[in-house]
Amino acid sequence: MVKNIFDLADERKPLLIWGTVFHVIASMFAAAPYVFIYLILKELFENSIHPQKALVLIGGAAGCLLLQGLFLYWANSLTFINGCLMIGDLRLELGNFIRKLPMGFFTSKQVGDLNVLMTEDLCKIEDIPSTVYPKIVTGLLTPAFISAFLFVIDWRLTLATLAGVPIAAAIYVGNQKLLQKLTKFQKKSVVEANSRMIEYIQGIPVLKAFNQTGAKFEKLEKALDSYKQANLNLVNQLAIPSVAFSGFLELGFVAIVCVGTYIIFSGKLTISTFLLFLVIGLRFYEPLSELFELSGMTRMMDVALERVMATLEEAPLPETTEQQQLKSFNIEFKNVSFSYDQVPVLRSISFNVSERSMTALVGPSGSGKTTITNLIARFWDVDSGEILIGGVNIKNLKTDELLSHISIVFQNVYLFNDTILNNIKFGKTNATLEEVIAATKAAQCHEFIENLPQGYETVIGEGGSTLSGGEKQRISIARAILKNAPIVLLDEATASVDPENEILLQKAINLLVESKTLIVIAHRLPTIISADQILVIDNGEILERGKHNELVKNADGSYNRLWNSQQKARGWKLNTERLSTVKN
Structure with a gap:
């Protein structure tokens, strides 16, 4: 995951590196106050501390916390801003990339799959550089710096502190395969549920006509049930490993008490050192526990990242370098x-x-x-x-x-949730209103547009749902006429037009032939x-x-x-x- 994030960072990689450096420094200052705590405890138990020296030590600890906050602020600023910019660039890159793919890519995908890819997957990836990656860095480095300091103080209690870490790490690693399997199944169920929901919404007229709405549409019901079970499995099967991880991790605190008590009675350990390990032991395992809690989220992000990277690795249509x-x-x-x-x-x-000339395909x-x-x-x-x-x-x-x-009039017309004017100007955004009206008159749709409540400024529904099939067809022909491309491809342009307008549209098509390759x-x-x-x-x-x-x-x-x-x-x-x- 980290490697892929650095690959995606591209020219923003230096900012990501600096953010990482600042997180490392912040982790160092997060461990540093324990040095001053140790010195204060040592002075207290030796009865040699002076108020002035105590203020210096307290000031040192406060300074470390202040510097930690300062570097953390800089680190988060870099990672958050850089993360948002990275994902913004990735969204544009992905959107621009998929338009270069052959149509076979889209026909082989469910609409819900592409919807999840462009929305949910990218939202999950957005949290990696801005939130998850910094937490992984601090979650690993803060305990590492504390361990190094503790090892200098007393290597025996340090080993006791780390006693449960190897077992907890084994549980973490062993859990990753199960987690990967569960998250992939969960993602698959998300895609299926999303696809069936879109299918349900788009097919409402048919479902109503055949009385298959609600729970009667079994495909949607099964997809939602599978999605529910996938999420329940993810939670339930992670419950035992999570408890086991935390339990073995905190086994080190029990080891601190047992080993520390034994060494004190042997006269080979000071009370101040023992207290230091007890204080740190209560906080030492928190960052590591957070890493396990993040593991489910990171695996979901991994799956999302893999899907995006797999899409970007699809072979686009070869693009020539010559103009x-x-x-x-x-x-x-x-x-x-x-x-x-x-x-x-x-x-x-x-x-x-x-x-x-005009060539017809039948x-x-x-x-x-x-x-x-x-x-x-x-x-x-x-x-x-x-x-x-x-x-x-x-x-x-x-x-x-x-x-x-090339101008294309598809058999299945798609209009955008925008004004009729903007839909017609889609192929020529700088067209004047006079040019649009000339195109709509040629396509025999000016009159019905004028009769709409807001005329050309009328907002039509998504896919042109507020218009009839014939009206959508004529608007698409007007859009092609306005583009004024020398080649026009008409896929059954009069299929959804009534007999009266079919004659008028035929006249418009005949006018196109005079100047177009049709x-x-x-x-x-x-x-x-x-x-x-x-x-x-x-x-x-x-x-x-x-x-x-x-x-x-x-x-x-x-x-x-x-x-x-x-x-x-x-x-x-x-x-x-x-x-x-x-x-x-």
Whole structure:
């Protein structure tokens, strides 16, 4: 843990070192008053102390306590401030780092796992440099300095004082494996409970519809029960080792009394020395006992730190060091293959998308359409082959440079808990209100925004929960239009739009084609009949390519079958006669 903290400190390492030095000095001054106590006791029992000498000794002890407080203040100031700054830097580093990871990292994690990582784990780590690390330093060094002083006074009683320490240390070390196992199980239960709680909250409409709220949602109930049991196990199984540790540690005080009494009767020990060891014996074990009490907390922090370090050791998408500028925005796939979890998704596909043209991707669900758009935005890297934009392999472009040229409208729209204005300006924060309004008019959402209570300043719920699916879709299209990127990727942009607005949105999409390189994933084939190129994809392969009029003429083709099935579906009506028969 300490090594990892120093590694994380990076350029703040000197401050952490100075804080450690000040804690060491403070520990020395914490032990120093016992020297003056010993001298005072010795003078008292020898009947030779004078008031002036007593004041000097008392002043020396007070001075040591004052210096201890002063160095402790400096040490805590450095460690607390440095700890907060370190974790602040770590939060930013982690947030910046995970955006560079391939999307596979996120799809393999539960949302509760990432939530715990970014909140609870970092909060636990924050206490390591500011609180726990200083306590470990002082908890070890203060007894060490006191032991060194006592050894000079009387080595026999010093050994008696330390009699229980080896056994207590063995209990501490032996307990660490159990503690590590319990804390990892506890962390796992935290992640599971957090994931199920988020799932429960996000799925409330479905749970209500199927009457599965409250205790009826067994997954949440089991997760919370597991979390409770994990915490109870952690407390219960640490109770006996904790009592045993304290008991054997303080066995030294019994040894002081027994050994001291024996030596006094032998005439080889002064009363003052015996009293000194009795006084110190009552305080000597407190720092060590605190270390054991901290062990549970430190193990939890270790687990949190391991999770953060493991995330930072994930392999990000390789970033080029060269800075290239794109001069054109045609897209080319050259023998691109891609697998996810060793399951082939795309199989050596090749196609060209001319600049300022519209290419539509059609095919059944799971055929690889969305994967193509994700690869263009480099959310993943291809297994083999190349993706070129303007003749440049996207791997040779900096990620920020690549994404600055791409606007994406996702099938599942996510809006932030902010004003509609700020959500639309997300891709162009310096846009004027006039530019925003022009984009919303093009996306056919200006009118409904104007009718909201605060218009463009209306705050929408998290994820856009206060808006309908079609309204969210149109705002996301306005956001893409406002960004004004030369490449636009639309993943089923009209899926959640009513028939009336679908026609208007189609006009907006057609306007985009005049100046953008547009790739559209579509399930509604009538929306893409004007596309310059249609690619029919199934099982990761391109089965057909061409324009609508060409493809629909191929009676044996997949596109023709899709087109005919959708035309038949449009004429589908509910069988009211059969329905009335069922009712009767």
